[in-house]
Amino acid sequence: MLGLNRTLRVLVVCHCYRENNSLIRIISARKADKNEQLVYWRGVDP
Secondary structure, eight states: OEEEOTTOOEEEEEEEEETTTTEEEEEEEEEOOHHHHHHHHHTOOO
């Protein structure tokens, strides 16, 4: 999943749903590379 943090940095986030989809657990997050940023800003799914 691609998203933004508070400083408008594009992040790649890996997550899972817990407890009947009422909780979201973030497994990892990292700064998106240039290609991933382009995908995000263009609104295109990879």
